[in-house]
Amino acid sequence: MGFLERAIRKGVSQGVGRAMGEALSKAIEPHANELANKAAQRIDEAAAKNEEYENQRRQNSAFNGAFANLERAANDYATQLGKNMKICPGCGETVTADKKFCPHCGAKLPEQTVAEGAVCPNCGKQNSIGTKFCQDCGTKLPAAVAEEQAQLMKDDAVMAEWDEKLAVYPKWTLGGKDYYIEEYDAGTFGFSARFATPVGAQAAVRQYREVLLQNGFRQAGQYPNIENLYKRINGTVYHVDTEHCFEGDSDCPQIYFNAAEPYGGFDYVKPEPKKQLELKDLKGLFKR
Ligand SMILES: [Zn+2]
Ligand SMILES: [Zn+2]
Known part of the structure; x- marks a missing residue:
């Protein structure tokens, strides 16, 4: 049970992490764990019925299939949750979709929900949450565009601060x-x-x-x-x-x-080195 549970948890959390980004993954982690535990229990029950299961499992792609199913289920679940969720561009917290301003930092929230941000504007595919480009046609998704705009706004704020200071x-x-x-x-x-x-x-x-x-x-x-x-x-x-x-x-x-004044002063000029006497200079001294 221990091994299976660990393996499945890992499979789920990696898939979820890839697909959704940290903020949302945090929000659905308890549910993903619940899913993983249920699946682990089912596999455990199956293993108890058939002792050969453990050996077969190693050669059997069904086990990988179970992971893929779990990942899909977690992604679907994330998309469902994402329909009622926005991500704050200011602090990155997840906020329920009915809010206009972030209760954590006060930033204005985007119009689009997390799920809408993953809908391709070109072909209409609902992509996994956290994806930057459409998995079917490669178009940049609204959430990725919004993220870039938020970064540019932050840049503008820094530029204004530069003007000030x-x-x-x-x-x-x-x-x-x-x-x-x-x-x-x-x-x-x-x-x-x-x-x-x-x-x-x-x-x-x-x-x-x-x-x-x-x-x-x-x-x-x-x-x-x-x-x-x-x-x-x-x-x-x-x-x-x-x-x-x-x-x-x-x-x-x-x-x-x-x-600050540089060492020796801003207008410091290196003194000319003392001119060395040359033989031709000496010649005149003895001229009569
Ligand atoms: Zn915020
Ligand atoms: Zn597309």
């Missing part, structure tokens, strides 16, 4: 927008960006340095380097520090913005 710096629009601006010290700001891969993140930071250079930021002070760029605006020197941006997490570079 970091107006003197060129905007970061390269290599992804999934970041947040946070104050790390009074009057100065830290900026975090998240990327899918460390390589992508490093390339994006390099690109941002180029954007800064194009916008009049430059290396300055006694020890100039490309990781610290400065610009003087109305008497204040603004500084962008990309020197320590991968210290916390190579996937999530953090760029620091602040007003």
Whole structure:
């Protein structure tokens, strides 16, 4: 019983997880478990009647068929539940379909239910919940489109925050927008960006340095380097520090913005090295 129960639970939860995404899977987990337990019990009863069953089962595709049936049943059940459910674009919680605003975070809820979001606008197929593209014709499903729009709205909100807090710096629009601006010290700001891969993140930071250079930021002070760029605006020197941006997490570079004089001063000029005396200079001294 133990083995069967585990195997079936796994089969169900993997299928459900794939098909529905985490939020909905959480909501239907108790029901999926109930289904799994019932199936386990049935198989267990069958096994008790026939001791050979355990051996046959290994060669028999019927067992895989039982998993597929369970997965289908769980998907159908999820679609039924999804007809009375919306997913909040703000916090990702599942909410009953009659609500207009999320009771958890106050965000405006979408018009479509979870089930409607999985109906193909091209061919009308009701796809498994959580699918991004139609399983029959490949069209992008409404839920996936809505998810992208929600992300864009979040991006716009971040851009507005940038205008408010970091107006003197060129905007970061390269290599992804999934970041947040946070104050790390009074009057100065830290900026975090998240990327899918460390390589992508490093390339994006390099690109941002180029954007800064194009916008009049430059290396300055006694020890100039490309990781610290400065610009003087109305008497204040603004500084962008990309020197320590991968210290916390190579996937999530953090760029620091602040007003700071570079070491040795913004207009520091390296002194000319003392001219060495050459033989031709000496010649004149002895001329009479
Ligand atoms: Zn919410
Ligand atoms: Zn379709």
